[in-house]
Amino acid sequence: MDAQLLADTLPKFPDFPPGEVWLAGAGPGDPGLLTLHTLHALQTADDIVHDALVDPRILKLAGNQAKLIFAGKRGGRPSSEQGDINELLIERARMQHRVLRLKGGDPFVFGRGGEEALALTRAGVRFRIIPGITSGLAAAALAGIPATMRDINHAVILMAGSRSADRASIAEWERLASVGQPIIVYMPMSNLPEIMSAFERGGMGRDTPAVIISSASTSDEQIVETSLSKAAADAERQGICAPAIVIVGAIAGMRQKLLSNMACE
Template identity: 85%
Template sequence: MKLLADGLPDFPDFPPGEVWLAGAGPGDPGLLTLHALHALRAADDIVHDALVDPRILQLAGNQAKLIFAGKRGGRPSSQQADINDLLIERARMGRRVLRLKGGDPFVFGRGGEEALALTRAGLRFRIIPGITSGLAAAALAGIPATMRETNHAVILVAGSRAVDDTSAAEWEKLASAGQPIIVYMPMANLPEIMSAFERGGMAPDTPAVIISSSTTPEERIIETQLGTAARDAAMQGVDAPAIVIVGAIAEMRQRLLANMVGAR
């Protein structure tokens, strides 16, 4: 099947009864991969999460049935076991099933759990990686994940985990590693996370950037510091979906912003 131009290669067939686990990227349809676009056009059922931008769903084929199966922290959400069962049920009906997730399905997207469920059910599946939202949001805000002058590693962590007595020490250890940290899904626990980073050795004036709804018309970017990030987010009414970038790379934004085309 030719998708866009004659010079492009053939794309894989999407047989009935298969499930494709695909990433939709951070939001902007221009950041979809060609394989994800092909899957959108070919699928019979598109089981999508809450973070898939409506503009992307508009690219679905006319035959596609859109099935919402979103998971949002602190809100009524589909249970993962139910989503797994739904994918299996629709595939066994002979449908071409696309499980479409914001970002990348294998980066805090539970794609691995779904792949295991499909394997146990004896169903064939394909993985289509997406641009993971944390790295994309950082890059598009003028923040490189790594810089030779500052860091040779970066920590990606899910902030949806509660910061309680049993896990606080783990958060402190992340800070003590001395590397920049990109926190996905941080808003529900932001004060506790920032406090744990301070206890782990990060200075209160460590640069931090909060990015919400990256690449969408609702995108907001707040430049702040570790010690004031939670207060600034609350004062400005920042809500999920968001990421927080903490560390030396965050200050690169101001060094690049003036000449960066498309920056906000």
């Protein structure tokens, strides 16, 4: 896609000056769910510092001048240190490059975008935030699960499940379950049995609907409909692995009511 055509068609794109860092979200995976501002940044950037969850199809949209720099962080695997990523962004900006820091989902929802923005602020480097569709909400919607429904819930909890399953984390998971609202768990797979058990102790019933979605919006997507008490065993039996999210609560039961008439590819 021609960058000038984009600029002529939608002239309100902001300038991407040399020496600036843009922290952008790439959405859940499907390139069709990119924002136009992120597409503009992909076409304009000199350096694209991307994480492991950015779909390869999205990286193919980069301009010919762009250098792709992998800086992924994946739980349980060798990963770039956050401090090193911060320094990389600062270094490339000080070289007067247009630096795009591209993250799966949204940069400010479990994406460490806030840490990077703070590091850039302390270094005196200008930055811009470009929101993306956060993966948990996107995965739920694409699976036919409304995050909120007037007769079911007036709130939804977004929770990171990647913390060590120590006493403090387990106590926090129990407290979140006691709120009585549906919970969307990001990065749950390494602690799934402990999380589900904590939710039950926090007051969720064993038969509470749960849906596990891995690799949402991609050709590798898997969806498992289950319940709180069976989620961990069903995930293991179906071979579900990261990246994945788990939706627990009454909203998860909406999938079966909507699925028959949903257009799905």
